[in-house]
Amino acid sequence: MEIKASDVKALREATGAGLMDCKKALTEANGDAKEAEKILKEKGLAAVAKRAERATSEGRVFVRAQDKKIALIEVTCETDFVANNADFIAAGEKLLDITFANGYTQVEQAHKDVLLDLATKTRENMTVAKVNVINVPDNAVAETYVHSNFKTASAVVVKGSTADVVKQFAHDCCLHLAAFTPAYIYQKDVPQSYIDEQTEIFKGQMDQDEKMASKPQNIKDNILKSKVAKHVAEICFVDQMFVKDDKVSVAKKLEEVSKAAGAQLEFGEIVLDVLGK
Secondary structure (H helix, E strand, O other), rough: OOOOOOHHHHHHHHHHHHHHHHHHHHHHHHOOOOHHHHHHHHHHHHHHHOOOOOOOOOEEEEEEEEEOOEEEEEEEEOOOOHHHHHHHHHHHHHHHHHHHHHOOOOOOOHHHHHHHHHHHHHHHOOEEEEEEEOOOOOOEEEEEOOOOOOOOOEEEEOOOOOOHHHHHHHHHHHHHHHOOOOOOHHHOOOOOOHHHHHHHHHHHHHHOOHHHHOOHHHHHHHHHHHHHHHHHHHEEEEHHOOOEEEEHHHHHHHHHHHHHHHOOOEEEEEEEEEEEO
């Protein structure tokens, strides 16, 4: 049967598939648009399965604060062209919608279903890599930050006061996280295996230093401990020098803000999401 150009165009607008694919599907479906759409979707699903192993190094982190909650959702794809596409961005907002509407706290099938339709249209491998949800308690402030490339986002909760000075501090902490991307929040979070590995690295470096050879063993042990302690502090958020005042650590700045607010402050949940990490 003859397939009208208008029908092909309508099917393409509905599915995002190529003109020739739409025409073939309509021909196979004897002109039935619904059947043709089903055929295209089945073919698209097969194509998505084939692309599942392809790397997804591009994408965005979507963030929203709503109803005393903050959601950060990391969505990956293959190319920055798709990551910056209006449909991809709309899909990310829809993922946030269903997260809040259903109270999701992790990746669910509903998230995957949203991306499946888009993946069939764009012919790219996509995935919802992470879903982080933060609950904001009473008498606390929460701030978020998304970097201009949309690949780095952060959220910080500070408990104990809702004063403006605390809000500013929480916001600055978000900027700090995005700028320095610390590997850990607190030293207690650092695995002992990592500390042991780093100790061996520093020890090896010291063993190759001729100036160290003549030093007493107890001196070398103290130097080694100092090196490890300094390194651990450099990779932990609260021990890093604060982004807005490099003379004090984040923890020390928290103490200063506590005095300014007239309240005992403490950090609540802290999330740093860097695409692909």
